[in-house]
Amino acid sequence: MTLKIYGIPASRAIRPIWAAEELGLPYENLPLHYASDAVKAPAYLAINPNGTVPAIDDDGLVIYESLAITLHLARKHAGLGLWNGTxxxxxxxxxxxxxxxxxxxxxxxxxxxxxxxxxxxxxxxxxxxxxxxxxxxxxxxxxxxxxxxxxxxxxxxxxxxxxxxxxxxxxxxxxxxxxxxxxxxxxxxxxxxxxxxxxxxxxxxx
Ligand SMILES: N[C@@H](CCC(=O)N[C@@H](CS)C(=O)NCC(=O)O)C(=O)O
The missing domain is CATH 1.20.1050.10 (Glutathione S-transferase Yfyf (Class Pi); Chain A, domain 2)
Structure with missing residues (x-):
C-alpha cells in the first residue's frame, strides 16, 4: 500500500482517514494508540519526532500534523473532490x-x-x-x-x-x-x- 496512515481512528488520525475516504484513495491504517509506548519508541519517532499521531507515509513522503496531511492529500489529488486547484x-x-x-x-x-x-x-x-x-x-x-x-x-x-x-x-x-x-x-x-x-x-x- 502506498499510503500509510499512523494512528487509531479515535484520534486526530480520523482527519487523514476521512480525507482518504473522500478522495477514494487506497490506504493502510496502522492503529497506533496515542497513549501507547509505541508512539514514543524510536521506530515511530523516526516518522514523527513529536511522538504524536497522526503521521503518514505517502509513497516515501513522510508528514505529520493532521491538517497539513489533509491539505497535502487534497492538493496531490486535486480535482478528486477536496480542492479544484485554483x-x-x-x-x-x-x-x-x-x-x-x-x-x-x-x-x-x-x-x-x-x-x-x-x-x-x-x-x-x-x-x-x-x-x-x-x-x-x-x-x-x-x-x-x-x-x-x-x-x-x-x-x-x-x-x-x-x-x-x-x-x-x-x-x-x-x-x-x-x-x-x-x-x-x-x-x-x-x-x-x-x-x-x-x-x-x-x-x-x-
Ligand atoms: N497538532 C497535532 C496534534 C497531534 C496530537 O496531539 N495527537 C494526539 C492524539 S489526537 C497525540 O498523539 N497525543 C499523544 C501525546 O501528546 O503524547 C496534529 O494535529 O497532528
Missing part, C-alpha cells in the same frame, strides 16, 4: 485551516481535556467553562458565515470544510444548540458517505 480556493482553504488550528483547536482541546479526556480527578471545570466562553467568539464568526453559504468556500465541499468540521467534531452537539447555521453545516459535512465510513472505523475500533 489560487483563490487555496487562499481560503489556508485561511480556514489556520483559523481552525490557531483560533479554535487550542480551546476545543482545553474543553475536551477538562470534560472527558483527563482522569476525573485532574479535570478543572473552570478551565472547561473558560474555553467554552472563549470559543463563543470564533464560533459566532463561523455561524455567521454558514448562514450565508452551504460550505466554507461557497457551494462545494472542500478540504477546508473537512479540516474545520473535524477540529470542531467534539463540540458538534453543543454548537448545534447554540449556533444553528454552524450546526446545520456541521451535520452536512459529517453525514457525507466518506465521513460516515471514516467514523464507522472509529466506532469499530472502540
Amino acid at each position: 489560487a483563490e480556493q487555496d487562499a481560503h482553504i489556508l485561511q480556514w485551516t489556520l483559523w481552525a488550528a490557531t483560533m479554535v483547536e487550542p480551546l476545543t482541546t482545553q474543553w475536551t481535556q477538562h470534560t472527558r479526556l483527563l482522569p476525573a480527578e485532574q479535570r478543572n471545570p473552570a478551565l472547561a467553562e473558560s474555553a467554552l466562553v472563549a470559543l463563543g467568539k470564533p464560533l459566532a464568526v463561523l455561524d455567521a458565515h454558514c448562514a450565508r453559504h452551504p460550505y466554507l468556500l461557497g457551494e462545494v465541499f472542500t478540504v477546508a470544510d473537512l479540516n474545520v468540521a473535524s477540529v470542531l467534531h467534539r463540540l458538534a452537539d453543543l454548537d448545534a444548540e447554540a449556533f444553528t447555521s454552524l450546526g446545520e453545516w456541521h451535520r452536512r459535512c459529517v453525514t457525507r458517505p466518506a465521513a460516515l465510513r471514516a467514523f464507522a472505523m472509529r466506532q469499530k475500533a472502540a
